[in-house]
Amino acid sequence: MATTTSASPYHAADSPSENGGGGGGVRLRVQRFGTFLSNMVLPNIGAFIAWGLITALFIETGWITLIGDALGYGGGYGFVEDLGAWGSGADGTGIVGPMITYLLPLLIGYTGGRMMYDDNLRGGVVGAIATMGAITGADVPMFLGAMIxxxxxxxxxxxLDALWSHKIRPGFEMLVNNFSAGIWGGFLAILGFVIAGPLVTQFSNGASRIIDLLVENNLLPLTSIFIEPAKVLFLNNAVNQGILTPLGTSEAQDAGQSILFLLEANPGPGLGLLLAFTFFGKGAAKASAxxxxxxxxxxxxxxxxxxYVLAKPKLILAVIAGGMAGIATNLVFGSGLRSPASPGSIIAVWAAAPPSSLLGVTASVVAAAGVSFLVASFLLKLDRSDDDGDLTAATAAMEARKGKKSSVAGNLTGAAAERTGAIRSIVFACDAGMGSSAMGASVLRKKVQGAGFTDVTVVNKAISNLRDDADLVVTHQDLTARAQQRTPSATHVSVDNFMASPRYDEIVELLQQTNAPDREPAMAGAAAGGGTAEAATGGAGDGLLATEAIVLDGRGSTRDEAITQAGELLVGTGAVDQAYADAMHERETSVSTYMGNRLALPHGTNEAKSAIHRTALSFVRYPQGIQWKGKDVxxxxxxAGAGDDHLKLLGKIAEVFLDESQVARLEAATTPQEVQQILGSVSV
Incomplete structure (x- = not known):
C-alpha cells in the first residue's frame, strides 16, 4: 500500500545506505537474503492459493466430503476422491500431490532462475530444469531445493552466456543458445538429483526433528521470543520463506495442515498492540492506531x-507474549493451516484453514490479540512519557533497520520522510517500456548528467519488467501505483509531463542531497538538460520524415482525430500498415502520449511493431491548438520505430523540443522543408 503526498514527490521506501556498522551490515545482508527468498515465493502465491483451495475442497477431510457427510451422502464421491488424491498413479488421478511435488517447486525454481538472469527467460528455464533434478532426488516437497x-x-x-557473447557466428545464435541451455540444464538436473535433493532432505529432517522436539516438550511457543523481534527487524522473510514455509508445506502434505504456517503470520499480536494504542496511547500514535x-x-x-514497537521498545514484550499465546492456543486445539497465509491478513488465515481448524485458528488469533492487548495496555499505562514525536522518529528508525523506507509506515506520519541513501540507478517506466518512458528517460538522463552525476544510470523499462533493485522509479501519475507494487523498495516519483516536468529538477536536487550533499549545485543551464539541436543533413529530412508526411495546418480538433491523421500520414508513405495506425489509438487508451512542451508523440503498441515496414515519422502542426486529455498540444x-529505433528517435526529438528556439522555429515554419531542416538531427 503506497502513499502519495503533495509535499513531496517521493512516495515509497528508499534503498539502504551502505555505511552501517558491522552488525548492521550483517543484518542488512540477512534482510536482503530474506527479500530474495520472498521474491521467489510471492509471485507464485496464487499457485499456493490454488493448491490450498483444491486441497480444502477435495481431500478426504475437505469441505465437499464434510458437507456430503453432513447431508447424509456417505461413501465415496467419485472424481472428488480422485482430485484430492495425493498420488498420481497410472490411472492419472490425483492433483493435490503433483501440484505440491512438482508445480510449486518448479514455479519457485523458474522464478529464482529468471531473477538471477536479470529477468531473462533462459535463466528461468534452466532454473526449472535444475529444480526438477532436486525434486526427483528427494521424497519431500523440494521448496528449499528450488530456492537453491x-x-x-x-x-x-x-x-556461461557471457563467455561466448558476441562471438557466435550469425545464423548460429539459436542453435548455440538452445543447446547450451539444454546441456547445462541437464547437468544441473543431475547435480540436483545427486547432491541437492539428499542434502535438502537431511536438512528438512533435521529441522523437523527440532520442531518435533519443541512440540513434544510443549516448547513451541518459545519460538515467539525469536520470531517477533525478527519481524520488527525485518528478518522475518529469511525465517518464514526460508524455513517455516518449506517445513510447513512438508508437514501439511503428511498431516493435512501445519501449525508452522501460523508462527509468523498470526495477525493477533499486532492487532492487540494497536488496540492498546487506540485506547491508551497518546498523540499521533493514538490517532493513527x-x-x-x-x-x-x-x-x-x-x-x-x-x-509503535520501536517508539517504545519495551512493547516487544507484548507482541512476544501475544505470539506465544497464539501458538499455545493452536497446540491446545491441534489446529493449523493447509498452506501459507500471505499476506498475514485474517482473510488469508481463514482461507488457508481446514474446516476442522477454523475454531482453533480463530481462537489463536483472539488469544494472541487479547494477551498482546493486555500486556501493551499495562505497559502504556505505566508509561508517563509523551508519544508526540516518538512515532515519527520510530518510523525513521524502523526504515533504517529495514534498510528502506516504508510506504505503509508513511501513513503514520502523514508525509514521506527524507531520503538519505545514495541514488545510483533511476528507472523511467511505462506500460511498454518504449514511447513515453524512452522520451522521459532521455530528458532526465541529460539533466542528471548535466548536473555532474555521471555515475547515476537512467534507463527506461516496461512496468512488467521492473525488479525491486532500482533506487528511484519515475512513472506517469496514472501508473505509479502499479510501479510501486513491483518496486516497493524504491523511491517513486510521479510525473504528468514527460518533456518539462518540474519533478526532474526535484530529482536533481535530491541527488545533490543524497549523492553529493557538500558539493555546489551544477549550473542551471547544464542541469536543464537542454542544448541546441544542431540542424544536420540527413536524419529526419532524409527518409525518416518525408515531405508528404508533414502537415502545417492539421485538420480536426480532437485528440482522436489528431492520432488518426498522424497514422494516415505514416500509412501514406508506406512506412506502416493500417494495423499500426489503428494500434496508435489502442496505445492511447492506456497512458497518454502527451509529452509536455505542447508536444504529443502517438505511437503503436509493442504488439503492432510487426506492422512497421521501416522507421518513420509524421509531423502535424495545429496552430490553434487541440486538447490532449486536458493539455494544450x-x-x-x-x-513508427522498427526494432529499437524508437529509443533513438525519442531521445533526438526530446533534444529539439527542450530547446525553446527550435520550438519557435517549428511554430514559424512555412514549408515542409523548413520542418525537415529543424528536425534534421532526428536520426537513427
Missing amino acids: MGPLGGWSMKK PGAIVIQFVGGIHEIYFP TFVIGV
Missing part, C-alpha cells in the same frame, strides 16, 4: 505496527 537450484541455474547460465488496525488485520501488512509527431 533455481537461482543457481539462472546465475550460472548467465555466466485505528487506521493502522485496518491495514494490519484486514490488509495483512504487519509492518504498520513495527514503528500544438505539435503531433507520429512515431
